[in-house]
Amino acid sequence: MIINTILENKGDLFPSKIISYKHEVDAVDFFTDNNVILRVTVLRDSLIRFRFTAKGYFSNDFSYAIDKTQSHGYNVLEIQDKEDHYRITTSKVYVVIQKHDCRVGIYELDGTTILEDELGFHWEECYEYGGNIVKMSKVSHEGESFYGLGDKATHFNLKGKRVENWATDQYAFQKDQEPLYKVVPFYVGLHNQKAYGIFFDNTFRSFFDFSHERKGVTSFWADGGEMNYYFIYGPKMSDVVTTYTHLTGKPELPPLWTLGYQQCKWSYYPESKVKEITGKFRELQIPCDAIYLDIDYMDGFRCFTWNKDYFPNPKQMVSDLAKDGFKTVVIIDPGIKIDKEYWVYKEALEKDYFCKRADGPYMKGKVWPGECNFPDFTNPEVREWWAGLFKELVAEIGVKGVWNDMNEPAVMEVPTKTFPLDVRHNYDGNNCSHRKAHNIYGTQMARATYEGVKRFAYPKRPFVITRSAYSGAQRYTSSWTGDNIATWEHLWIANIQMQRMSISGMGFTGSDIGGFAEQPSAELYARWIQLGVFHPFCRTHSSGHHGEQEPWSFGEEVINITRKFVELRYQLLPYLYTMFWQYVNDGVPMLKPLVYYDQTDIQTHYRTDEFIFGNQILVCPILEPNAQGRRMYLPEGNWYNYWTNELVSGKKELWVATDFDQIPLFIKEGAIIPKYPIQQYVGQIEHPELALEVYYKLGKEKSYVYEDAQDGYDYNKGRYSYKTFTLTGKEKEVFINQHKEGTYENQYQTIKICLKGLNFKITGIEIDNEKVSFESVNFVENSLQINKDFSELHIFGE
Template sequence: MKTLGLLLVGLLAISGSFGVDKNNFKSCDQSGFCKRLRAFKPEKSHYIVDFENVMIQDNLLFADVNAVDLESESKTVLFRYVLKISALVDSTFRVEMEEVNPLYPRFATMLALKDTPIADQLKQVSKKDGQLVVANSKGLKVVITADPLKIEFLDKEGEVAVVLNEQSQMLVEPLVQRAKKEEGGDTVEVEEEGQWGENFKSHHDSKPRGNEAISLDVSFPDADQVYGIPEHTDGLALSTTTSGEPYRLYNLDVFEYELDSRMAIYGSIPVLYAHGSKRTVGVFWHNSAETWVDVVNYADGTVVSSLVNLVTGGHKRRVTSRFMSESGLLDTFVMLGDTPADVFRQYTRLTGAAPLPPKFSLAYHQCRWNYVDEADVRGVDENFDLHDIPADVLWLDIEYTDRKKYFTWDAQKFPHPSEMVANLTAKGRKLVVIIDPHIKREAGYFVHEDATDRGYYVKDKDGKDYEGWCWPGSSSYLDFLNPAVSKYYSERFRFENFPGTSKDVHIWNDMNEPSVFNGPEITMPKDCRHYREHEDGAEGLHTFWEHRHIHNEYGLFQIRATHQGMLDRSDGKYRPFILTRSAFSGTQRYAAVWTGDNAAEWGFLAASVPMCLSLALAGLSFCGSDVGGFFKYPEPELMTRWYQAGAYQPFFRAHSHIETKRREPWLYEPATTALLRDANRRRYALLDFWYTLFYEHARDGLPVMRPLWQEYPKEQPTYTIDDTYLLGNQLLVRPVVSAGVSSVQVYLPGAESGTVWYDVDSYQPHKANGYFSQEVNIAKIPVYQRGGTIVPRKERVRRSSALMAHDPYTLVVALDANNTAQGTIYIDDGETYEYKKNKFIYAKITYTSEEIAYSFINEKASFPTKSWVERIVIAGIKTPPKAARLQQAGASVALQMTLHKGNDVLVVRKPGAAMAQPWTISFTY
């Protein structure tokens, strides 16, 4: 291909060879602030609160804090700070601290919060013996110790749940003027390496503001495990870091990233959860700069934890953590949730839940770098139909463009994009095309010309347009912090500005860490300059933000502008679908995410589960991995198992590298193709179940994909299980992620409450009792439905989800020990915002031994669906009824039933109940 030479140059620039080259990425010792702060371990904090000047107004406490010289007898004040503690709704508190009259304002993270947090009341409870106690409207207390500064947050039982600065590692590096000296009759600035600049490999970071790092230690008494701070490739439960590298949060394009690593990769979401049998709590570190996080779990048996156990008598469970960021404000949210669900809701209340996605986006996606031309796209599309495999979306990678110029088409390979799109949409299918943030520097390219003329590019340290190297070659990067740039970029998505697109063409924002092949750590230099709104007459450092301040938010700025452009192109009528690689807090409000450039290896398949679970806990439920692996070629068994796993993960897309052997499902031998078909069809049968889960996520902010401990918080064996997960609270999934196995160990939680789990294939009941051995052949996907739930299915799988919109439902009722069950279902048009005008159905289905009732949760809403109930499967029935009768819209109809005695399953055949209206099926015995 004509781009292959450039491609290979780019790949070599990143890696030098296959596999991650760690030399391209910093360790903590090579990151100046991390090395500096990690060594900062004073015996006593040098921060002291002045209780004489405390002020409390509504929900906000203000207090003066002095940083003192602990070596002087008089404790000389070195720097002055202001501490703010605010009470927010949902038992959340916010802690902020910054300098009094700083040399210049510190950067405040811009986009993570959905809205201004909602205030609660804060009142003083007591002030004595060097401690000030305040409480919110629920009576949750915060204890502030003056000397040295320590902040304790108490749970509803009055026990300490979270402690800030217990280990005296809070630090806000003071902003200082650069020293000057006389040299040769001139006054010159002092070049102090580390304070005003540092090097990594051949790159120099000028650090014009000097050191401005912040640090805070956070302790979690009674915690067994901590989770969160994605994106990393190790387990869901975070490990102690004292004997190695801290977890790093810095969005990077890591070519062929490695497994079981704390290295930074594409996403950085600084939220941490601590869980134990007593409670779940969370901390959100509101900062978009490079961040490192240390973790110590005292149960791990490390040297440090052993010493602490010796001090505490060895009887206290505890986890401590420490956040260290290069710049920004010390701004921390403490979430005293009580239960896991409480804390997850608190976080999404701050940063937002994912909005209801278009329904097609929950179906199957087929991608490759690259489908080479229109004939290739047509052939792939037709082969899905020929082989009776459902698919909703075909994707185009960078080669569809005119020589890597975004918002254009290759005139030779894709001369008729509108016709190509129309051929797909005639079958209910969609197209996704890629738009990366780098812009090719080519004369005559309209985006480059406009950006150059209008000053829309990110600037280098000298104020000139920054030039880096990416897929097009010499490239510059749009500065989305400038509202005018974001508006310009959004307007490129209008149909008249992007010919060939329609409402059925959606967007993939890749490489948006941002990736810069010749930059430090394959990204943008930290001393590049971004737009900053400032008053007229401002000079120097007051006129721009550095890239170091906003790095982890850069991709979020891009996808926000993409989202706005896709809304505007249809005047706000249709829901956009966007996929992003870069992720930060708040990303979920605009886009789905995937786990990046994985490989066709069993380890990457296994890692996809904890990686997506971790992202889901951090607000990003819409997650998946490249099915089959991006690099290398998956042999039939691996491909089969990956399709089976992907069918039960929120984002379900097959994708592969340009140099890999083609591996569309029909290119395998017929037996494997049949298994891949079966996995896809399983996904489509559950699409309405998925759609309901995402609607409920948009309502309440809870993860769609959940760790077992979310629903079983006191069941300690679940705390470290990350090969098994729940979809909602209805389905338990244990993917097969190892080669050649004939059985897998499956943990079924809920023994104490007598929970029963039903195999979705056989309806065989399994009483929860911890682990059991599940036999698996190559066709078996271990999935279980919880007793007490009802799951909607559509068994008439068609070529795309749009063609199934009005098809009939099968309702699978799994009975609990009380012979009851309940479920929900959500129905709308699948693509517009008409649901916000009450054009939808959100219904509850309940089962008792007397009846099955279908009723609307929101009685003001309605939708003219033509769907009806084709079948009701009731699993676990011990005493079957003799007769059943449907009542709907004043009519009463006798129904037929079939009993399968071997597995206690009763099937109500063709009840014919319309889903557009409430109905009841009554039983007699």
């Protein structure tokens, strides 16, 4: 079979036999007699890098994706020279490199196969551009599943799919359409209930094929650059995702307000319209924290300017909005209008900061302002300049967030929708063409924006959102999934995209609620808001060209549903903030697909709809019109129906009936869910009281609550509170033990505790081993209020 495949790929070249090797510290180089070098680097016992070159030497080792602040280290690295292969052993796996053709196999220490090369590394000379098209093929096993690769608009399990990675402005994209806005060349393989990961760190146009072209083969290749990939051993999917997230980096903690609801449209102007929208939110008491200004706030779409006809005094407007609890977020695109009277253009021209074609002239393209030049964000000097441009917007006018759009980069009126491939880039001193820089252009723009917003927002935390991204962009920015459509199919797509992005290291992501293109029905908007409040980034956004898309545009019933679910999100802010803390510190995704939650259950491997929000809330959206409920799958464990408090056992499919103002929501047995009182915006209540909803369980369960000052950097000095609550349920009693880390003290007057699912009548309460009266804790219907913090709460009954 292999011989036939080789004959079918007559243009492909392969490594020949290995003639020598060299071992230095954590790396082993293998040399073949046809000039191929394979470098195997053990970063951790479960994280191994494979780097190939076919030219006899390696180019400068540089990556925008890898987080250089992460430390690596391994326990074991042994190399053995066997008769027909070399073996590299760590404390988790061993790697076999065949001497006759450099093919690689990776095995568990007991000999169980994890991943084996089919053809392995091969390449094809690219005579059109120079360099090689680099290729890798692996054996794909029967029943193996594949997940990840960012915001692909296709089935969650990628088995049988082929996808393309080339950041593209894909307005009104369709299901299965390729490529899209983001490039995350990382996937998780799952076979025999064991998971591994592959991160192909190559910024050229690349492809992944999961047994689409050839059954039993998974392959990935790129139009240039190196065959450079990282293998991550699980065996749990959670281990793979966490290791990848550490490798490519985690964001800093965002300000709490960014987890509130946000409203956007193309476009809200003039100032009177902006204030009309924000006023309506307050009038209807639908909580909202941010209002967005799209391109029309600018003077002729020139970045870093204001249209004074629409916004005569932006500083005053931003201040007025802030007094009413609204943060202002503005859009900034990469295209700089060619206009010799325009100060940003003049500065960039004088400093020679624009991208150039291969033969010298500045690259010119049409976007919203007309003809534009484009800064080369791969140049550190340009990023520093760009960061400085945010001084007026952020430090003087008071804008709280910046939204980077069109940064694939998008160019109008050309078939490719982007820069010519011959455009030159600095690439941090590793000069290259746009073929290599295209996929990271948006990330480097977002990075420069982040550095500017952070500089001028200090001592507050920055907020940046981007449309285009490459692996590692999560260190600088949140994201959204681009220009979707107001259809039921796109509601299904959005749900999958959020789960996929979450296990692809980019947790802080959302979709345009209601759809960007076209107009949703009232029912579709309601169902989308019911899902969107359980996504990390929560924003309604529309093109505005087909009608209004504010919550009140759809009638009284949808107003009430929107209010109900947005209020629920605001109540769950401490739970969501805790999810974010665990993501930032431990690399744990905020949304967990069912297969991530329980990979041993084969039923989860092809589930697309249900997901775990945080650790203990199971969400299943309604994705079809006229639904009065739906069939869904409950994973392992026992779960409380959030609306009825009915306890249901898991690992089965069931029908869940819901009203129009509900979706299936379940709480894990034993969970302690923290809630704040409803606020119209974060900070409206200076010290919101904490409520703990306790779901009874016979046995033990841990829950967590993270809190700090909600903005600023004091948490880096230990001024935070991270509480671990351990619930121990017995036949007629419940113990809740609390352990706290950090020095932050919240000024609660009371902590409210609401017990759910108890199978006994409460007859006594002890706080820190002292019995208390029901009157002193306002005990009513299994709820009580405690006027001080506690280490142990003991509730017993009969």
